[in-house]
Amino acid sequence: MKKYFPGPSAAATAALALTLTLTLTLTACSQEPAADDSPGGALSHIHGLGVRGDTLYVATHDGVHSPDADGRPTRVGDRRDDFMGFTVTASGVFLASGHPAPGSGGPADLGLVESTDSGRTWHEKSLAGEVDFHSLDTASDATVYGYDATNGLLRVSPDGVTWEDRAALRALDLAVSPAAPGTVLATTETGVARSTDGGRTFAPGSGQVLSYVSWGDPDALFGIDGNGVLFRGTDTGTGTGTGTAQGSGLRWDRVATVPGGAPQALTVVDARRVLVATQDGVYESRDGGRTFERRVTVTSGKEGH
Incomplete structure (x- = not known):
């Protein structure tokens, strides 16, 4: 008689995927970024997504790009830096971190850089040569949160210039509550x-294991696991700092599977508009994640961050 053994659960698979991604995240910083030579103008190695107005911006291993009406990506400005961390603030300012393009000079880590003209030009804000943020987010009071992947440390700044070191943790992504500036989520190998x-x-970290989280509005918290399954989160407000069965006061309800395989980035604009970068495209939903349409073609970049 043949014996059949059950495969790993979805949660175990997602946890393994996140573990591998975290390992790659912590080792990738030692690798020099290379120019994007993807065929047909397709993007690869996406690290972040942002929206200003109705325009989509895609932060990659080779600068920031924006798609035209036909989905063809065009580089914004002339910088080809490897933007590992990227976010667009409520006021429309772009914040990024990562490594300079090969041959451009300067320190190996960008620290925090800022653009006030939608990525056409950038200037140094702080921490040049000191920090490589792999995740950036801002609170409603403009506080900047950055995850220093090299040192496994959360750093926080009221203005993007002066910084305070806070918790040490091993994480992939961060999200800050739009309603409560002091509430911060981090994706870890054991849950959020x-x-x-x-x-x-x-x-x-406990509960649902997710790769990326994004909190667009108070009622628009979403996360995605390593298999591309999108979840909508509810902050139950029961977290006390010591953990709960629902992941420190969080409940996650499955919404849908995003096309294209493993995720590379997630950005939530509001309760209806969700943007996800996967292995073969940047996908957009206008119905809260139930259906998606591909906005941009993506090649490779399997390791996400």
């Missing part, structure tokens, strides 16, 4: 960790 004191302490 939650802080209610501005990232000074985190409850242990």
Whole structure:
């Protein structure tokens, strides 16, 4: 008689995928970024997505790009830096971090750089040569949160210039509550960790294992696991800093599977508009993640961040 053994659960698979991604994240910084030579103008190695007005911006291994009406990506400005961390603030300012393009000179780590003209030009904000943020987010009071992947450390700044070191943790992505500036989520190998004191302490990661999280509006929290399954989150407000069965006061409800395989980035604009970069495209939903349309073609970049 043949014996059949069950394969790993979806949660175990997602946890393994996140573990591998975290390992790649912590080792990729030592590799020099290369120019994007993807055929047919397709993008690869996407690290972040942002929206200003109705325009989509895609941060990659080779600068920031924006698609035209036919989905053809065009580089914004002339910088070809490897933007590992990227976010667009509520006021429309672009913040990024990562590594300079080969041959451009300067320190190996960009620190925090800023653009006030939608990515056409950039200037140094702080921490040049010191920090490579792999995830950036801002709170409603303009506080900047950055995950320093090299040192496994959350850093927080009221103005993007002066910084305070907060919790040490091993994470891939961050999201800050739009309603409560001190509430911060971090994706870890054991689930989503939650802080209610501005990232000074985190409850242990528990509950749903996710790769990326994004919190667009108070009622628009979404996360995606390593298999491309999109979840909508609810902050139940029961997290106390010591963890709960629902992941420190969080409940996650499955919405749909995003096309294209493993995710590379997630950005939520509001409860209806969700943007996800996967292995073969940047996809947009206008119905809360139930259906998606491909906006841009993507090649390779399997390791995400």
